[in-house]
Amino acid sequence: MQRNKQVAMGRKKFNMDPKKGIQFLIENDLLKNTCEDIAQFLYKGEGLNKTAIGDYLGERDDFNIQVLHAFVGLHEFTDLNLVQALRQFLWSFRLPGEAQKIDRMMEAFAQRYCQCNSGVFQSTDTCYVLSFAIIMLNTSLHNPNVKDKPTVERFIAMNRGINDGGDLPEELLRNLYESIKNEPFKIPEDDGNDLTHTFFNPDREGWLLKLGGGRVKTWKRRWFILTDNCLYYFEYTTDKEPRGIIPLENLSIRELEDSKKPNCFELYIPDNKDQVIKACKTEADGRVVEGNHTVYRISAPTPEEKEEWIKCIKAAISRDPFYEMLAARKKKVSSTKRH
Numbered sequence: 001m002q003r004n005k006q007v008a009m010g011r012k013k014f015n016m017d018p019k020k021g022i023q024f025l026i027e028n029d030l031l032k033n034t035c036e037d038i039a040q041f042l043y044k045g046e047g048l049n050k051t052a053i054g055d056y057l058g059e060r061d062d063f064n065i066q067v068l069h070a071f072v073g074l075h076e077f078t079d080l081n082l083v084q085a086l087r088q089f090l091w092s093f094r095l096p097g098e099a100q101k102i103d104r105m106m107e108a109f110a111q112r113y114c115q116c117n118s119g120v121f122q123s124t125d126t127c128y129v130l131s132f133a134i135i136m137l138n139t140s141l142h143n144p145n146v147k148d149k150p151t152v153e154r155f156i157a158m159n160r161g162i163n164d165g166g167d168l169p170e171e172l173l174r175n176l177y178e179s180i181k182n183e184p185f186k187i188p189e190d191d192g193n194d195l196t197h198t199f200f201n202p203d204r205e206g207w208l209l210k211l212g213g214g215r216v217k218t219w220k221r222r223w224f225i226l227t228d229n230c231l232y233y234f235e236y237t238t239d240k241e242p243r244g245i246i247p248l249e250n251l252s253i254r255e256l257e258d259s260k261k262p263n264c265f266e267l268y269i270p271d272n273k274d275q276v277i278k279a280c281k282t283e284a285d286g287r288v289v290e291g292n293h294t295v296y297r298i299s300a301p302t303p304e305e306k307e308e309w310i311k312c313i314k315a316a317i318s319r320d321p322f323y324e325m326l327a328a329r330k331k332k333v334s335s336t337k338r339h
Contacts, residue, residue, distance in 0.1 A: 015049040018056035039070035050188035053093035058101025072108045077116040083179040122164035142184040161334040202227040204312040211297040244281035261299040263306040
């Protein structure tokens with residue numbers, strides 16, 4: 001009984017702080033200090049929070065990386081297609097939000113998949129890029145906020161040239177597309193993944209004035225929430241759906257003097273004067289339309305709040321090297337053929 005109590009205590013500690021939980025279990029001889037033993041413990045996952053498992057597996061130090069590889073090695077992917085293997089893998093923990101952590105985990109997954117299914121892909125890079133394409137496809141097809149749903153043709157076109165410069169069989173891509181379309185990934189719901197949770201723990205929130213993008217430019221008071229590398233704005237704090245969403249990737253921010261409003265700053269696309277910023281907003285009749293701003297001009301209530309917003313937005317912009325990472329990997333696999 002004493003042992004069971006300590007194991008329960010260790011799991012509780014793990015769910016609050018994974019490293020401390022593992023430490024506690026090792027110190028009380030409930031777990032061996034080997035990557036294999038810890039990987040087994042995480043793989044069984046009894047009573048463990050799947051977000052905590054993902055955080056532990058994504059850590060950068062050498063021991064955690066060894067645990068990650070041992071954990072992935074416990075998965076049997078032989079004769080599964082890539083979607084089936086991803087379903088199994090992504091159910092065993094929750095992917096953390098940081099690009100570098102995701103990169104390490106997907107790298108380990110791609111290596112294991114290719115090891116179990118030799119000859120399906122030319123390289124682990126191909127498997128890695130296609131795995132990401134599938135995860136993004138899942139989001140695009142099943143997230144209600146994404147209005148522009150990709151077709152199978154667009155999915156095929158998106159993945160041209162990723163098999164060491166060559167194309168993957170069209171039938172393979174069609175099958176993967178259909179599988180995701182018919183059944184979204186089940187994501188472990190430890191802490192919810194819906195809109196209310198997205199906005200539950202934001203980087204920053206508050207009232208700001210936003211200059212409209214229409215012909216007559218008027219300032220409107222909006223409730224802004226900064227989270228997940230996006231700036232959302234609402235008409236009222238009680239609204240369930242945002243009036244607009246501004247993804248921050250590839251944007252820059254600068255302070256600005258405006259004769260009509262104090263404490264201004266502006267979001268813009270660097271090196272591109274007239275390009276419209278990728279964003280969307282909800283019209284009064286409920287239609288979701290693309291934004292038409294080449295810049296977003298915003299005014300804060302005080303100089304201190306302006307400084308704080310600029311600092312938080314800058315951090316959010318630079319925190320997502322995710323797309324560059326994927327682009328670099330794609331470039332690597334498609335250039336292999338040419339050299």
